[in-house]
Amino acid sequence: MTSPPYSVDLRSDTLTLPSSGMRKAMYEAPVGDDVYGEDPTVNELQDYAAALLDKEAALFAPSGTQSNLLALFAHCDRGDEYLVGDNAHTFRYEGGGAAVLGSISPQPLPMAFDGTMSLGDLEAAIKPADFHFARSRVICLENTHSGEPLPLGYAEAVASLGERRSLAMHLDGARLFNAALAQNRTPAALAAPFDSVSVCLSKGLGAPVGSVLVGSQTLIDEAKRWRKVLGGGMRQAGVIAAAGLYALKHQIDDLAQDHRHAEQLAQCLTDNFGDSAVRTATNMVHLSLPEETYLSLAEHLGESGIRVGRPRWVLHRDISSDALAALCRAIQGFSTD
Numbered sequence: 001m002t003s004p005p006y007s008v009d010l011r012s013d014t015l016t017l018p019s020s021g022m023r024k025a026m027y028e029a030p031v032g033d034d035v036y037g038e039d040p041t042v043n044e045l046q047d048y049a050a051a052l053l054d055k056e057a058a059l060f061a062p063s064g065t066q067s068n069l070l071a072l073f074a075h076c077d078r079g080d081e082y083l084v085g086d087n088a089h090t091f092r093y094e095g096g097g098a099a100v101l102g103s104i105s106p107q108p109l110p111m112a113f114d115g116t117m118s119l120g121d122l123e124a125a126i127k128p129a130d131f132h133f134a135r136s137r138v139i140c141l142e143n144t145h146s147g148e149p150l151p152l153g154y155a156e157a158v159a160s161l162g163e164r165r166s167l168a169m170h171l172d173g174a175r176l177f178n179a180a181l182a183q184n185r186t187p188a189a190l191a192a193p194f195d196s197v198s199v200c201l202s203k204g205l206g207a208p209v210g211s212v213l214v215g216s217q218t219l220i221d222e223a224k225r226w227r228k229v230l231g232g233g234m235r236q237a238g239v240i241a242a243a244g245l246y247a248l249k250h251q252i253d254d255l256a257q258d259h260r261h262a263e264q265l266a267q268c269l270t271d272n273f274g275d276s277a278v279r280t281a282t283n284m285v286h287l288s289l290p291e292e293t294y295l296s297l298a299e300h301l302g303e304s305g306i307r308v309g310r311p312r313w314v315l316h317r318d319i320s321s322d323a324l325a326a327l328c329r330a331i332q333g334f335s336t337d
């Protein structure tokens with residue numbers, strides 16, 4: 001048998017594996033046909049997520065990409081547009097799905113590293129009611145954006161603009177629980193300015209698959225119709241919903257360890273490269289080094305069984321404190337000459 005080539009993998013928190021408690025919950029989950037609305041575990045997950053985020057209803061989706069898409073389909077008609085950051089997942093990393101499948105066009109706007117777009121840019125991008133233009137229908141924000149929580153108060157400011165100009169608000173909250181933890185707010189408080197919020201169960205929370213969309217009952221009913229149209233109606237989905245439910249009940253608090261590890265890692269990197277090269281806010285550490293230096297650092301770490309991708313390293317529940325210590329030792333052992 002060959003051993004895995006890497007023992008520590010910092011490419012993403014999507015790499016997390018189901019914990020043994022989670023696997024047990026999956027094994028024991030009562031199931032039914034969710035297309036008929038008869039899977040008790042899916043229903044429990046949806047009720048639990050709606051309550052946690054203080055919205056009326058929720059819908060389990062196979063991925064965050066689909067969950068965001070369902071929200072856009074529910075908010076928009078053909079010929080509508082959504083205002084979105086030019087580096088946002090819902091614009092850049094979802095294959096243009098809203099346009100490809102929904103005849104909904106994106107209106108991308110410059111996005112700062114913390115996920116904000118200027119209120120002036122947003123206001124100026126909202127089209128007047130005139131048949132020359134697409135109908136501006138939704139503003140889409142992301143929290144966290146590449147590990148950076150939206151500044152407190154920003155979503156409220158955008159929501160009041162949205163309300164004044166009659167636009168709905170959607171949040172891609174793939175890592176909303178990380179933002180809530182870093183800012184010492186409840187997830188419901190961060191979700192409050194939005195009509196719809198998508199959260200990922202399969203990132204740092206550790207479920208193998210799935211996302212949840214929350215919003216009003218009317219919005220969720222519409223999203224459920226589109227989920228079926230897109231082929232996302234699943235049958236005995238309780239087997240995977242159980243993992244998500246377990247994550248929400250038992251693994252949210254574990255994110256604190258990822259944030260602590262990110263700070264420790266940032267400290268090791270700062271000791272080696274200086275603090276202007278390192279930034280962290282939640283579970284990600286961003287490194288800005290000359291490309292050549294970064295590539296040789298990545299190679300050096302690879303020799304110690306540590307795998308990194310681009311210079312955005314992601315801490316997650318399967319990176320133990322021991323693994324972190326080994327990582328710091330490997331960083332200390334790196335020199336550019």
Ligand SMILES: *Cc1c(COP(=O)(O)O)cnc(C)c1O
Pocket residue numbers: 063064065066089090142144146172174175200202203211
């Ligand atoms: C991971 C992620 C999603 C959803 O991605 P899937 O791989 O489709 O689950 C959406 N937004 C952000 C910011 C993400 O990081």
